[in-house]
Amino acid sequence: MKSAETRKTTASHPFRIRDVIVAVCVALALSGAGRISPAAVAPKSPAHRPTPGEIDALFSALAQTDNDEDAKAIEDKIMAAFLRSGSPTVDLLMTRAAAALQAGDTDTAKKLIASITEIEPDFAEAWHQRGIMQAAAGDDQGAMFCLEKAVTLNPRQFEAIAELAGKVEEYGDKPGALKLYRKALALDPHFDDLARKVRALEHEVEGESL
Numbered sequence: 649m650k651s652a653e654t655r656k657t658t659a660s661h662p663f664r665i666r667d668v669i670v671a672v673c674v675a676l677a678l679s680g681a682g683r684i685s686p687a688a689v690a691p692k693s694p695a696h697r698p699t700p701g702e703i704d705a706l707f708s709a710l711a712q713t714d715n716d717e718d719a720k721a722i723e724d725k726i727m728a729a730f731l732r733s734g735s736p737t738v739d740l741l742m743t744r745a746a747a748a749l750q751a752g753d754t755d756t757a758k759k760l761i762a763s764i765t766e767i768e769p770d771f772a773e774a775w776h777q778r779g780i781m782q783a784a785a786g787d788d789q790g791a792m793f794c795l796e797k798a799v800t801l802n803p804r805q806f807e808a809i810a811e812l813a814g815k816v817e818e819y820g821d822k823p824g825a826l827k828l829y830r831k832a833l834a835l836d837p838h839f840d841d842l843a844r845k846v847r848a849l850e851h852e853v854e855g856e857s858l
Contacts, residue, residue, distance in 0.1 A: 697734030707804065710836055719838035730805060733771045738764055745777065757781065772802035779811065788815060806835040810842060822853050 706729065710722045733739055745760035758781055764774040779794030795812040798805055813828035826849040833842045 697732055698729040703729060703804070707835065710838070713838075716838060719836075723836065723838070727807070730773050730776075730802065733768060733773070735768060738768050738771060738774070741767075742774070742777075749781075754781065754784075770801055772798045772805060772808075775801065776805060776808045779808065783811070783815070788818070791815060804835055806832040806839055809835070810839065817849075822849055825849060826853050 703726070706722055706726050710719060710726070713719050713722065731739075731742060733742070741760050741764050745757045745764070748754070748757040748760065758778075761774055761778045761781065764771065765778060768774065775794045776798035779791045779798060782788075782794060783791035792812065792815050795808050795815065798808040799812060802808070809828050809832040813825045813832065816828060817825035826846065829842055829846050829849060832839060833846055837843070
């Protein structure tokens, strides 16, 4: 390919050359432990990043359905949409991290997720997943930082909001937790048992203030 064409393609491509270099370095480091093949990080076709309109449509459908089974299917679509970064490099690393977690290799998963937050610091879902792993490791401060980052970047990530609410509640800030639980419930009226949680906290927080 001619150099001019290369420059044009690089400028218009959704992932950056730096991303690929970092991904290759991560893959090489992990392959030394027999965990991942360097060839696996070859960039694929650009992943579709959902438009705000597509996300709006999913949330609208979620709010309108009265069927729990339909709601779960819509929730899954929303979570899948949140996982799509628009960068094939980032999406591949997210897939590798999920596979590592499923295999019980949390160290590899943590390294991959950490590399994603460096490559694409504005990708909310990487911070969300990093927060989940830090919470599982007992790092509450780190978990709360990452979950707050995820919610700031994606204010409609109701799972991250509910998880952050749980941590806030654990540390005794029940009014703050209630506010977050309400926000998550407003985004997804069908999410887990949030309605019951909100009612219980309303009784504790607002009942005590009367």
